[in-house]
Amino acid sequence: MARYATDEPIYALATPYSPSALAVIRASGSGVLSMIAPYFSASILDKPSLSAIHGYIKDKDGSLIDEVVAIKYAKGHGYTSEEAFEIMCHGSLPVIRRISRLLESIGIREAERGEFTYRAFMHGRLDLTAAEAVEEIVSARSERAGAEALSRLSGSIRKEAEAAKDAILDILASVEVQLDYGEDDVPEEWVFPSDRVNSIISRLSMIASTYSASRLYSHGASVVLIGRTNAGKSSLYNAILKENRAIVSDEEGTTRDYIESDAMIDGLPIRLFDTAGLRDTDGSVEREGIRRTRDLMKDADLIVYVLDGEEEDMYPEGGNILHVRSKRDLTGRDDALSFSSVTGEGLESVILAIKAKLVSSDTAIASVPRIDSERQLEALRSAVEALEDAEKAVPMGEDVVAMYLQSALSSLSELTGEITSDDVLERLFSSFCLGK
Secondary structure (H helix, E strand, O other): OHHHOOOOOEEEEOOOOOOEEEEEEEEEOOOHHHHHHHHEOOOOOOOOOOOEEEEEEEOOOOOEEEEEEEEEEOOOOOOOOOOEEEEEEEEOHHHHHHHHHHHHHOOOEEOOOOHHHHHHHHOOOOOHHHHHHHHHHHHOOOHHHHHHHHHHHOOHHHHHHHHHHHHHHHHHHHHHHHHHOOOOOOOOOOOOOHHHHHHHHHHHHHHHOOHHHHHHHHHOEEEEEEOOOOOOHHHHHHHHHOOOOOOOOOOOOOOOOOEEEEEEEOOEEEEEEEOOOOOOOOOHHHHHHHHHHHHHHHHOOEEEEEEEOOOOOOOOOEOOEEEEEEOHHHHOOOOOOEOOOOOOOOHHHHHHHHHHHHOOOOOOOOOOOOOOOHHHHHHHHHHHHHHHHHHHOHHHOHHHHHHHHHHHHHHHHHHHOOOOOHHHHHHHHOOOOOOO
């Protein structure tokens, strides 16, 4: 982890590099307060931690760079648990550049991606699930995703892992009592505590089952509208977006390539695709559009098959296919999910059905925290598998059972970052944005 050397002071711009009313530049590391103190017009060193200090930041030649407010963090009080400061300056690009050059000239290097959060993790300020939640909050695309990430930041996953580990340790202790005695000296027959182990498995499995729905709310879902030409796909596309984004015409083959837009359905972010109508055609451009439609269908989270009124179904119902009938005002059909783009009848039901189909895997278990990390999912699955193997290993002896219980403990330690390889840490933190 040479790129994340913690013995060097670091700085980074914590706000976007663009003109704005304010910008925030943060620095962390041993001695950073005494390093910046000579270049600040007000006294910093004698102020208590968490003080907001107004003054001017000066260059090495004494010229003023900007009027700023500095926040002081004594060791143990800031985000990284190191000595640190934050400078709130005007969001002028020349000002940001001058302050950055000053910091580098006095020995504070620019931070790598995620390096502040890495230091917070290394100093015990955050466990690994909370560290992941920092970036998840920044990149959240919905209110629910942000709320769930905030729960993880507050330690909800860590608390679950610790409770499971405590329960497993109690069971492991009872196993090791048996192993400490000779074969003829065992005080009493030991019985594998199936109920307790199954309770742990059930709890960890419930947490793992929240992964798919959480990913939908944080990353969004891909929804592809398909159907024959003039089936009403573009009308539904415009209705979901609440704008005339796609051309609607009685002429067949109007849409020859797909168009896409971001939308929100009842708090769920989606990427919505309107596609070329599926039909036999001699036009090379339209054929290419249809080919691209079929490519989109392969990766879609949900395919919405729009049928023209009484049209026969082309695709069977499936796990990721929703059948919707258009032109309800003309057919009068209300025996199926249908809508009219003219009267608006049925549109709300169709939109809610799209969301319901996407989140059908959402267990909606309010009693457990949700996860949004594949790494966390794999760690939970490994712990559950090890606990299941422990029960299967009872006929092989207590020493084998103990081995599987230890494996479950290791998986839970990997979940929170107590046991984590450097390459995993580097891959995780390098995906963060600068300044975090």
